[in-house]
Amino acid sequence: MxxxxxxxxxxxxxxxxxxxxxxxxxxxxxNSGIRLNTLKITPEEFEKIAPFGITRIPWIKNGYYYEQNEQPARHPYYFAGLYYIQEPSAMTPASLLPVTPGDKVLDLCAAPGGKSTELGARLCGKGVLVSNDISNSRAKALLKNIELFGIRNPIVVSExxxxxxxxxxxxxxxxxxxxxxxxxxxxxxxxxxxxxxxxxxxxxxxxxxxxxxxxxxxxxxxxxxxxxxxxxxxxxxxxxxxxxxxxxxxxxxxxxxxxxxxxxxxxxxxxxxxxxxxxxxxxxxxxxxxxxxxxxxxxxxxxxxGDSEDTPRQTGQPESYLGKAKLTKEAEEFLSELVIPFKEENLMVKEDRLYLLPEGLPSLKGLPSLKGLRLLRQGLLLGEMKKGRFEPSQALACALYKGDYKKTIDFPGDSPQAIKYLKCETVEGKSSFGDGYHLITADAYSLGWGKLTGTSIKNKYLPGWRWM
Missing domain, CATH: 3.40.50.150 (Vaccinia Virus protein VP39)
Structure with missing residues (x-):
């Protein structure tokens, strides 16, 4: 060289x-590496199902080397958000920041999301993760990775x-x-x-x-x-x-x-x-x-x-937003089927889209929420309320873990059906819950949504994410 x-x-x-x-x-x-998403799987669990050869990275608890001839991005587990492909040394910063659940955390130069996804996993859905990148195009890639990892408490900003x-x-x-x-x-x-x-x-x-x-x-x-x-x-x-x-x-x-x-x-x-x-x-x-x-x-x-006499402090109180969100009957019915904890006052409706907001956002200058910032995402997008129906989002599917939603159709992780689904093709399946929206999973790990009619599953996987 x-x-x-x-x-x-x-x-x-x-x-x-x-x-x-x-x-x-x-x-x-x-050296090439993957870092596991501990929101969805433990190192011990992954080592039992890993579809390619891996070796532990000594200084990263959830990090592994893989051989360069492997293609970890060409497996349904990648699309299920079980791991992030990352250079081993680049895993180190997020591993050394002492984050605990409930913290308010900022990743200031965050795209494409390698460090934010680890910080979000360590928050365990509690507290607030603000991920920012000045480049709007790079921030869009950041948002995708945060949603793919199933992080429920993000604020994604491009400022x-x-x-x-x-x-x-x-x-x-x-x-x-x-x-x-x-x-x-x-x-x-x-x-x-x-x-x-x-x-x-x-x-x-x-x-x-x-x-x-x-x-x-x-x-x-x-x-x-x-x-x-x-x-x-x-x-x-x-x-x-x-x-x-x-x-x-x-x-x-x-x-x-x-x-x-x-x-x-x-x-x-x-x-x-x-x-x-x-x-x-x-x-x-x-x-x-x-x-x-x-x-x-x-x-x-x-x-x-440490403290100093002129240290400015954030004095705003946690945001109360606009009170109880007005939900359609279909949205309420869908939410009743989710087995995840949330408070009604943290629901927000914006242009018929329903969001679950993190607790503890700042309320400054009398502004509701974070008005004035270039926001790509404020909280977890649950879905869209349309006339006569509620369409759950891809982000919500990724944020559902085992047991969070009963209406599920599961395919083996390495099956042709799972790959066909990820390519946005129509697939066949069965369910004891009858027709309607079902969560499609691979080895019980969430991939996205499908709408079952008989045995035919209308594919609702996000087209922009499809397996190419």
């Missing part, structure tokens, strides 16, 4: 005697981070900033990134990173945690950005994120404050080098926000 000369010279200076090992690692194949500060100052318990960067850690996996590096360099991204991390800091509660990550080696973009944050917000401190003794962090390296003439606490930062682990390059810093 021909590296840019400026990059090679600097890496030789940073790595010293290790540079030869790093250079050799660039000639090796990159510049600075605009979110007006709505969420001092609101979040946990924030993840996977910042745009020069991508040096991905040269092996995607050599084309080198052209981007030569065009923009480090300084361009470092300016962006400083702006974004300051905006994120303003949205974090005192006592909350902010995790900053990049996929680059550059000290300016890594320890340098964290040093800048500490100067702007003295109440922050860098903490060691490697507290989980049930996994192996062998091969991880600590931060290098001497590279930026920074504070000693920068040693608590983490670097992943491709010559030390089976993964690409990454940098991670976990920070805790």
């Amino acid at each position: 021909k590296l840019p000369q400026t990059f090679e010279t600097r890496m030789r200076e940073l790595l010293g005697e290790e540079y030869g090992e790093y250079e050799k690692s660039l000639e090796e194949k990159h 510049a981070p600075g605009k979110l500060v007006d709505y969420f100052t001092g609101y979040f318990d946990k924030i993840l900033v996977d910042a745009p960067c020069s991508g040096e850690g991905m040269f092996r996996k995607s050599p084309a990134i080198m052209k981007n590096w030569e065009q923009y360099g480090v300084d361009y991204y470092n300016k962006l990173q400083k702006e974004i991390i300051v905006q994120a800091a303003k949205m974090l509660k005192p006592g909350g945690y902010l995790l900053y990550s990049t996929c680059t080696f550059s000290p300016e973009e890594n320890e340098g950005t964290i040093s800048y944050l500490l100067e702007q917000f003295p109440e922050f401190q860098v903490v060691n994120p490697l507290a989980d003794s049930s996994v192996s962090y062998e091969g991880f390296s600590h931060g290098r404050p001497e590279w930026v003439k920074g504070r000693e606490e920068l040693k608590n930062c983490i670097r992943l080098w491709p010559h030390k682990i089976k993964g690409e390059g990454h940098f991670i810093a976990l920070l805790r926000k």
